[in-house]
């Protein structure tokens with residue numbers, strides 16, 4: 001009698017399909033949907049149902065409309081092909097499956113092409129609350145609904161332009177150590193900017209309240225509430241000088257968050273980031289986190 005084997009799963013930390021792709025050096029992969037185990041789908045269903053009431057309370061309206069427009073399933077992991085069919089006509093963005101970490105320049109360059117590098121694995125059932133690396137819940141439930149909003153999608157594209165400007169700006173520097181030093185500072189500034197806005201940004205909501213638009217908050221059951229309600233969090237109007245010089249720690253709830261008034265304001269700020277880069281104002285930002293790793297730096301050096 002033929003035996004049907006249960007799928008091995010695409011679980012963070014245990015996904016042979018993804019590990020093999022990584023070992024082959026393949027960055028772009030397929031979603032291999034049939035490999036998800038029952039437990040993987042259950043993890044999605046649990047994460048999705050648990051966070052719903054918090055989204056209704058704390059998420060910005062663009063995000064809530066995005067979740068509706070994408071019609072994300074509550075009971076199983078979404079197929080990226082279905083998500084993309086709904087997303088494409090709205091802003092041209094597409095979620096593109098990747099095998100793991102995407103080096104800085106390539107990541108921003110993807111955004112410029114309206115592609116969002118998307119993790120396909122999902123966290124194990126016993127680690128629902130904290131995972132340092134992204135998983136499909138963070139990427140698809142936290143980021144992708146924001147990509148249905150035109151003004152926000154345009155901001156991501158501008159980040160991609162900034163990465164190209166960083167390359168142009170430093171390409172002519174003969175002294176390779178100085179070139180690497182300047183790029184390291186620029187990448188640090190861009191990463192901090194991205195971190196405190198796209199990942200952990202807060203926004204003025206209707207009626208003067210505060211809502212979340214950062215995907216690190218939108219995909220975290222615990223932190224979305226903490227970010228908006230807790231007395232332990234400092235919340236300040238966004239300020240460019242501060243953003244690019246403030247260290248960002250990834251493994252704890254954020255003690256400091258920045259509030260934007262609108263996506264128009266954020267779009268204008270990314271433009272200013274690019275101008276500051278051209279003026280050399282990002283060449284010497286405050287030291288500290290995040291560390292710029294060798295792969296990120298290399299991706300910018302090689303892009304020249």
Ligand SMILES: [Fe+2]
Pocket residue numbers: 134138143199215216
């Ligand atoms: Fe993210």
